[in-house]
Amino acid sequence: MSNRAPIHVVVENGRERIEPTVGGVGTSFLRLLENHGGVWIAWSGRRGLQDRLPLPTRNPRFWLIFANLSENEITHYYYGMCNRGLWPLMHFMPINCHFDAANWKIYRRVNTNFARVALAESQPDDVVWVQDFHLALVPKAIRDSRPAQSIGLFWHTPFPPEDVFRIFPWSGELLEGMLGADLVGFQTASFARHFIDCCAGILRLAVDRDRGLVFMGRRAVQVGAFPIGIHVEFFAQMQTSVRVRQRVRRIRRALHNQMIVLGVDRLDYTKGLIERLLAFERFLESNPEYRRRVTLVQIAVPSRTRVSDYIRLKRDLDELVGRIIGRFSSEGWVPIRYLYDQFGVEELIAYYQTADVALVTPLRDGMNLVAKEYVASRSADNGVLILSELAGAAEELGDALLVNPYDIDQVAEALKTALEMSPEEKARRMLALREAIARNSLERWSESFLAKLGRASGEVQCNAGTAG
DSSP, rough: EEEEOOOOEEEEEEEEEEOOSSHHHHHHHHHHHHHHEEEEEBBOOOSSSEEEEESSSSSOOOEEEOOOOOOIIIIIIIIIIIIIIIIIHHHHHOOGOOOHHHHHHHHHHHHHHHHHHHHHHHTTSSSSEEEEEEGGGGGHHHHOOTTTTTEEOOOOSSOOOOOTTTTSTTOOOOOHTTTTTEEEEEEEHHHHHHHHHHHHHHSSSOOTTTTTEETTEEEEEEEEEEOOOOOHHHHHHHOOOHHHHHHHHHHHHHTTEEEEEEEHHHHHSGHHHHHHHHHHHHHHHGGGGTTEEEEEEEEEEEEOTTTTHHHHHHHHHHHHHHHHHHHHHHHHHHHEEEEOOOOOOHHHHHHHHHOEEEOOSSBBBBBBBBHHHHHHHHHSOOOOOEEEBBBGGGGTTTTTTTEETTTTHHHHHHHHHHHHHHHHHHHHHHHHHHHHHHHHHHHHHHHHHHHHHHHHHHSSSOGGOOOO
């Protein structure tokens, strides 16, 4: 179960057709259901689609069931509570939080409807796997109707510490909703600890921190870290694609074979785009010898364009890009190529292969798969990854150059270090990074979570009195 469906609508010659999305977490779940059968319940993201679709279209193996949302529900549940309330809260950014009782009421109703669809489409012995903060109340809603159902919840975003989470007016109800699951998984051990602390401090529940358990009466909920991987094999295959190679040559010609620093992000205030551009400006100030030799290519994918915080961010980013370009451009050289658009996976991989440095500096991130995609897309050991220490990926990718994204001087210095790094050091670091992402692929992630869920839901539930 997820908020959004793993499909997009393609329009050709005035006719629409539906295709699965490529890459990302959706690819793993599509493969999982293709191999085992089942049902995927999600919001379609648009009106007018039929209630259910067989997938894959050529050889159906499972059903995609739509939990349709009205315009009022989209406004209050998705844009209101999810995007303006829970998203900034989960990223430790209370200044961006907007809480409204009407939004919470609709959020609760949408979660109840999702649970109702799940109960109608599943059997008591099925496994239900709920994804992320959009559906936090679904596990309890299902548990209340089917106490023995096997339910897992994976939280893709960060989870804040108790003193931040407490500002949420409905914090207790959200935690109780999540605790309807047998297993609650997070990207890192620190996020799992934050969740356990909230259960102990806000709900006053007994917990066992050593074993990662939260006790709900006689039922024990397992809590753990399951850092998400990427589809390593897919990126390895795409490296040799003729279309990717053609795009690589086109990009290099367009940028006159200059050194390329690459940023790839949704346009979101959690991604640190303003701070990143200021750091690049500081780099050009401090290292004039690199002017006309280095170009920052910043891909910013449009996101949540109806939310006021994102409209302001887009305006501020446009102004900052214009100022830096106006300040440093000379002799036909433009320091920043700012690309505000959607990009296909082949185009992204081509940029990954072209980039001398990947600059991945979110202010807070549950994982950040761009960092892993950059490593997986490299056909040679000659790139450098600069990574925010506040991204979940930093716990696995310690051979990147780790930086504090708020420290623009440190990021500027890391850029200089990356561009001047010896070929031997680049190769050593890239090899270690490649080994790290291979150890924890997307397939292994899903397998490990489901295996743990099977054990968690099959164990005899413990008495809360045994907890410490």
